[in-house]
Amino acid sequence: MPTSTFDIFRYQPDTGPEHFRQTYELEHDADLTLLDAVLRLQNEQDGTLAVRYSCRSAICGSCACRADGKTVLACMSQVEDLKAQNGGQPIKVDPIGNFEPLKDLIVDMDPFWEKFKSVKPYLVPDGPAPEKERIVSKEAMQKIYNESKCILCAACYSECNSLAADADYVGPAALAWGYRFAADERDGQRTARAKLYSGEHGVWDCTRCMYCNERCPKGVDPRDAIEKLGGIAFNEGVSWADAGARHAKAFLISMRTGGKLNETLLVPFTNPIKSQLDLPFALRMLSKGKAPSPIPHRIKKLDEVKKLMKNVKETI
Ligand code: SF4
Ligand code: SF4
Structure with a gap:
């Protein structure tokens, strides 16, 4: 059975204001995920270790964290793979970047949800409601398929250079959701959306570093969505303002x-x-x-x- 060492970021505001790091050792089966490792440490060694999780299946997006500096979903990351990548060193585990830690690996996600809400992530169709439903072709849905895969894990925010420089930057996931609706043929707000997303802290503030594409665990490619939103801004004639x-x-x-x-x-x-x-x-x-x-x-x-x-x- 392999044994692994974990070097984990700790922050316990109830007992002290300082961040610190703590090392744990764990003997485990070869197929242990990082999330299960942290949960075992919590259950077997240290009940104060705090982590947010839910589905354990890469669907809820709540266990995003940084392993050896790279943002991952803990439930999708195998401990043995991480050790193979870092040469068998202790695995460094940190909360996602660009968010304030609340406790250990748990961060304050409120700014993320505010930005998500700010892009109006829902359909706003024009005209009277149809008798039954608005039918969309498979081809039309294919255009927004990638963006529809987003699970709102915020891994992309953790890696975003623009966000590190400007805390008000709307950010990759929210803009990907913006594109998902701006490009939906049932939506009637394309021009309004183009204006909303092209303003200060929006589409044009992306530095094109591509880290969001690189670290997104679901292949959403938010940078590509931002680029397509830029195209929509041009087409809708709202591109001179910024x-x-x-x-x-x-x-x-x-x-x-x-x-x-x-x-x-x-x-x-x-x-x-x-x-x-x-x-x-x-x-x-x-x-x-x-x-x-x-x-x-x-x-x-x-x-x-x-x-x-x-x-x-x-x-x-
Ligand atoms: S775009 Fe990808 S990394 Fe960003 S929140 Fe959605 S699923 Fe997570
Ligand atoms: S490409 Fe743009 S949105 Fe994506 S991480 Fe870099 S700066 Fe942020």
């Missing part, structure tokens, strides 16, 4: 007109007011050959790039 949206549009225009990125045009497009203040500095850089010419450079195979760009669905 600097992030203008930045993305400058890339698009640059590619369409020159076949490559024109960095000199990015700044005035993205932030027209600030760029005027920076004009003397920009001119000095140009005169010293330190900035590319603002006159669009056209690559030789521009026609080929334009053919590729025809596949880009956004309208400008």
